[in-house]
Amino acid sequence: MAQGWILLILIVSMVISFLAADPPDQPSKPECHIPCDDICGVDIHCRWNHRFDAQIPTSYSLHWETADRIEGHVNTGTRLSGFVHREHFSMNSELRVWVQAENKHGSAKSQVVVFNTEDLTKPSPPIITWSHEDPLEISWSSICSEMHLSLGSCDVRYRIQAEELWEEDDVGAQVNYEFSGPAQPGVVYEFQVRCSCATGLVSDWSATHRIRSAEEAPTGQMDVWKDCGVLTTNADCVMTWKKLPISQAHGHIMGYEVTLFSKHSTTVLVNISVADPRGLLVCDELKCYLNSTLKSVSSASVSAYNAHGATVPSLLTIPTAGNVRSGNFIDVKMNMENLTVSWQLPSQHPNTRPFKEYVVQYKQTGRLLGKGFDWIRVNKSCTTVTFTGHFKRYWPYQVSLFTVTPDQQSHHVSSVISYSCHGIPAKVRSFKVISIAETHATLFWEPVLLSMQNGQVLSYEIGVHGQMAVYNVSASPQDQNNTFELQNLSADQEYEVWIKAVTKAGPGPKVTTSFITKQQHHLQLKSKSHLLSLLIPVIICCVLVFLSFHKGASKACLCMNEKVPDPYNSTIYQMMTYQANESISWISIPIFEPHPTVSALEVVEIQRPLCEDQTKSPVSSEGCTRKHRYGKGEYSKMVDSEDEKDMSKVTGRDDCWSSTEEEQDSSGYERHFLPTAEEILNS
Known part of the structure; x- marks a missing residue:
């Protein structure tokens, strides 16, 4: 009897699931054409789009109906394209086409497309055959003449290399185009063309053709900064700068000229070629840094040059060694894709003397100078910046805030450590007793190494073996002295104590130590x-x-x-x-x-x-x-x-x-x- 009930429940569940499932979504209307390269083909090529559902397999079929009401179809399986062979239609006649999608829960039909088969010819894309850089100009050839057809209309689109959006112009029935706008000097432009013949469809876009405009001397100044590691005022720094944007480079940057002013009133000029840096220059897609220490350097400058000139030198002052300030001025929100920094400085802060801008930087701890480092300059009215990129999980990043005066003197304001995500920390490095009395003892520990914390250590848990009480000691920089006094102990008794580091993800491994309290004073x-x-x-x-x-x-x-x-x-x-x-x-x-x-x-x-x-x-x-x-x-x-x-x-x-x-x-x-x-x- 029980088995019968179970079988009935399963059947009902299957029926409900079947009724609750939806049939496939409606496919898009098909796009059909007869391709023409050297000569035109004979079959009609159709394609369509549809939402893919891996849980419910869907099959497709291409359907057509001629003017004589003759229907036909071809099953394409799971493919989103199909053919109507020449024997199923007549040229210069009407043809109706649609797509049918079907799965185990039902079927769906696309919109019907009606067209004349004579208008389905589609020429191959034009080929750009010539270009000129000053002014920017291109020309192309079309297959229409080979098809013994006159040229219909052509479109040209262009953009600066690496940009996303295209600008588009309709040039009519012609095979050349001259750029009408003011071209940026030394910039690579990308061009594409498409054309139609007197009858039929417009072609696809041609292959991209690139032209570099005429170069000029670079303009503006370099964004130069220093990487001093996690100690933001360390004298052992490297100078780093961001590459000039295209709008300022005005051509191919051939190298950089670096001037170093030493603390002993001497000057060294270093010319570094991009083609042959001799180990002095290390660059990625966005930044470069001078692969040389600045220990004896008081200030430096850098300028970029191309074949037509150089930028105005950008000055950098090297800070002297000092204490790193910290405070609750910076708020950091961080994940593996974004790092958002906001701040609010008190009016009486010592480093809020007259300045023109802020610099916000982050440094991945444990990385060499010049690596795992980035910065953003913002106006003094701005109090929030966002870095984008890939930030490693469980890894500490030091975020620092600076003010910069008009003469490029930088002053450190505050620094904090942040993590993209938090994990269980490692154990503390050592745990011992530094003083013992009759009823109390002072404990000392060495905190977990920064590279092994796996997240921000919020506190330390301390307990006595055999006792329920657990003491929480704050790990904030203001409270952290790595000591704790155990009280209310008994004289002449052995105790075993333990400690754990705690992050947002929870406590880490336990470390223990033992000691014996002193005898009572009246015995002495x-x-x-x-x-x-x-x-x-x-x-x-x-x-x-x-x-x-x-x-x-x-x-x-x-x-x-x-x-x-x-x-x-x-x-x-x-x-x-x-x-x-x-x-x-x-x-x-x-x-x-x-x-x-x-x-x-x-x-x-x-x-x-x-x-x-x-x-x-x-x-x-x-x-x-x-x-x-x-x-x-x-x-x-x-x-x-x-x-x-x-x-x-x-x-x-x-x-x-x-x-x-x-x-x-x-x-x-x-x-x-x-x-x-x-x-x-x-x-």
Whole structure:
């Protein structure tokens, strides 16, 4: 049952499609003639026009009816021409002709054409046999005389070479023509002629005949400009100019005369022949450029010459290097066929000083100087220009606007990059982190190369792996510094970030990088405070030692410097001090040495006092002035005792020792290292 319904639906659809289809359009009425070259033919040639539809094949048939009501036809298939053979008609008689078009949806009939077969003779086109350039004149021959017929009427048409429209004159029954209007000098004119005989149809147009008018010296000035690449004020430029139009060239341009004025007040004259440019001149259909750098040139001029003279030299000033200005003054609309530029300058713009005209140029980036480059000069009242041509897709073009003063000084106003169409950009060249803190990091990237952007980069997308947020960074010249700061990060944590360039066509490939944020600040402070707690006991010990050496205020001390081992630096002594001074243990932290030995002492400079008591009577030399010997005995033994007298042996805090005590203790540290006062004075 379902299959029956499907079949019914298909049949109905086919019927509807068949009924909805239109029959072929009506063909044009046929044009028929009997061709006559050396002699006239015998068959009638007919042709017609019809709209072609590749989806619906159409076949044609040529139909005729004689004065005797005899009909005939010939099928021509898909061809738009056919023949009525001589046996189907009589000369000097009436003939009706029409065309029938037919396809699977129906048929259509053209209008019926009625003519006398005697009037269908058509002579071959005339042949132009002679011409003269000054004044412009041509003459021709016709086949009418060979057909033993008199000449009917002739038409002449002419135009300047490469122009589209023809001018036409009816010259009557004659075989020559003289150009009546003022001919432009040195211009190539094209001529064609057609004629009819006394009876029959007019011929087709003859082959084109070309004549160059008499030459004169060229007039006007060359349109000269400079191509400095995408850096519009770069000193490395080439001079380029447009070929003179026909109306100014007045003949064949034989070459160009170029004058270069250097920055060192020297002048170079270069004569370049078009026939033999010697590599100095490169030309296309519309422009030429001097294949030489202008780095040391301050200005230049160029003129074109032919066999009769030269144009007035056109001056060009070469700009010095400077910054390329940019701004929102230019609006560009571009596709692969057209480039339209419009602008609106503010009245206070620095380069709107008095000027006479604008120059708008475009440069295809990546092309050599002189290539992929064009410009248009317009009046200062104009604010829109359009370039036509073939612009490459996805390729950047720099569009620049200049003002030109009456003395040909040019000033750059603004430049923008534009594309005929946009594609997906390539990836950024590099992506890295340039600074890291606890809760933020600064990212830096190198933008996509201009030749690989495939369109205008509108922005950059930046994201963090594992997070939904995506940051959009503008790529406009005013905002672009290629950096971005990620905020609200966690301390001491690893992050992976990515970046994409974005055009109108969408984002490009992703580039990633990783980093770890710094630790929290209070951890750093804790580490510093721990180090400070280790230094406090050392500082206090130094203060105590200093005070112990200055307890006796009534002594006049004669001091000397000597490098000796300092027992106060010993870890053992520090431990002893810690045990003996438990009341200040809150500022003392014990330090443990792996192998404590007394010999592990630091050698320092100390102030050793030689004391003379100024408040007591003189005593024997062994009383208050201590005598010491070098090289005697061993290091005196330290004792761990709280007794002040015993500690005085270590610290030396007594004002004076008795000779007996000195003898008892002199076998230790003092007798081994400390000299006597007499030894010092006699030394």
